[in-house]
Amino acid sequence: MFLESIVGRIATARKNYTVRTCLLRYMVMDTHIHYFGQSMMDELNEMIVDEIGSHASIKSFYESEDLGFTTEEADERVEMMDEWGQESAVLSFPSPESFIDAEYLKQPSVYGAFSRIVNDNLAEIHEQHPDRLYGYASVPLVDADAAIEELDRAIDDLGLQGVCLDSNVFGQYLSEEPFRPFFEHANDRNVPVFIHPTNPAGKERMTRYYTESMVGFPTDTALVASYMIYSGFMEAYDDLEIILSHLGGTLPYIRRRLEFLYSENDPAFAEHQITTLDRHPPSYLDDFWYDTAMTFPRAMEMTHDLVGDRLVFGSDFPFGPKDSPATTQDQIAELELSAESEAALMSENLEEILLNI
Numbered sequence: 001m002f003l004e005s006i007v008g009r010i011a012t013a014r015k016n017y018t019v020r021t022c023l024l025r026y027m028v029m030d031t032h033i034h035y036f037g038q039s040m041m042d043e044l045n046e047m048i049v050d051e052i053g054s055h056a057s058i059k060s061f062y063e064s065e066d067l068g069f070t071t072e073e074a075d076e077r078v079e080m081m082d083e084w085g086q087e088s089a090v091l092s093f094p095s096p097e098s099f100i101d102a103e104y105l106k107q108p109s110v111y112g113a114f115s116r117i118v119n120d121n122l123a124e125i126h127e128q129h130p131d132r133l134y135g136y137a138s139v140p141l142v143d144a145d146a147a148i149e150e151l152d153r154a155i156d157d158l159g160l161q162g163v164c165l166d167s168n169v170f171g172q173y174l175s176e177e178p179f180r181p182f183f184e185h186a187n188d189r190n191v192p193v194f195i196h197p198t199n200p201a202g203k204e205r206m207t208r209y210y211t212e213s214m215v216g217f218p219t220d221t222a223l224v225a226s227y228m229i230y231s232g233f234m235e236a237y238d239d240l241e242i243i244l245s246h247l248g249g250t251l252p253y254i255r256r257r258l259e260f261l262y263s264e265n266d267p268a269f270a271e272h273q274i275t276t277l278d279r280h281p282p283s284y285l286d287d288f289w290y291d292t293a294m295t296f297p298r299a300m301e302m303t304h305d306l307v308g309d310r311l312v313f314g315s316d317f318p319f320g321p322k323d324s325p326a327t328t329q330d331q332i333a334e335l336e337l338s339a340e341s342e343a344a345l346m347s348e349n350l351e352e353i354l355l356n357i
Contacts, residue, residue: 028346029090030089032315062099090194095196097198106142119158119160134354135161137158139151139165151182155356159356175227219250230275232277245293292311292315
């Protein structure tokens with residue numbers, strides 16, 4: 001049904017294609033693309049000021065020209081997608097602590113209000129552009145019960161497609177016990193979980209050269225995935241569809257270390273609480289999905305060699321190069337993939353796992 005609904009407008013979406021884009025053979029659905037529309041940001045700022053006070057205003061964050069933000073509204077975003085040759089996108093708002101002081105965001109009432117505003121806006125955008133713009137819900141994971149309630153509202157009442165979670169919640173990783181009730185519920189509902197890095201471990205030693213983002217973010221993605229593997233999380237919640245940002249960060253590159261450093265004969269095995277797994281640790285890499293944001297063709301090829309058709313298209317717009325949705329398509333065109341694999345990467349994998357499509 002998804003494919004049928006957009007066939008009639010493919011010509012319009014591709015009217016501004018360059019020769020490069022015209023060579024692409026498959027529709028593109030972007031799983032890693034963010035949205036900070038001006039009206040939504042103003043609504044969030046108003047909420048923060050009302051809840052906390054004017055000193056907590058976030059305007060300086062989203063109005064600064066130094067942060068690389070774009071605050072276009074949904075109609076303009078669709079026009080940009082037409083320029084990129086991108087048929088659809090699943091929008092998300094990751095890392096709210098980048099805008100709102102952790103002191104405030106740790107309050108369930110504040111985080112809950114933030115999530116409701118984001119989700120209401122994403123639902124409205126989807127209603128305006130039902131075949132183009134979709135959304136990953138935000139949830140206040142500082143309170144598992146509140147997160148469950150907001151997830152159900154976002155999926156059932158608002159019709160969103162999955163949930164966006166940060167790699168850690170103020171330093172606590174997603175595999176940890178306080179979050180298990182939420183994941184048990186999400187697992188029962190087979191909810192797609194898009195994991196985005198934030199607040200990386202060791203960031204106090206990454207204060208120069210923007211290394212917190214360049215090095216810390218992809219490392220934190222690998223860290224949360226490793227915790228999910230070794231803690232038994234992946235076995236306990238095997239109906240979750242977990243999408244890792246940036247090709248899993250460093251995860252594919254340390255596969256051999258995951259294999260060789262896991263041994264029940266190691267004296268530190270019990271000390272480090274490594275769960276006895278039903279499968280060999282590297283095999284769990286096959287259970288994640290990996291988006292293509294902020295990577296390059298050789299890295300994509302290597303990851304595809306490791307996990308097969310578990311890649312999904314991602315651009316990370318508006319962070320990084322502003323033409324990343326188009327250049328990522330260029331990079332994928334360089335890969336020596338079969339027609340089936342390329343179609344799966346570009347959109348079909350996502351169409352299969354997302355809700356409310």
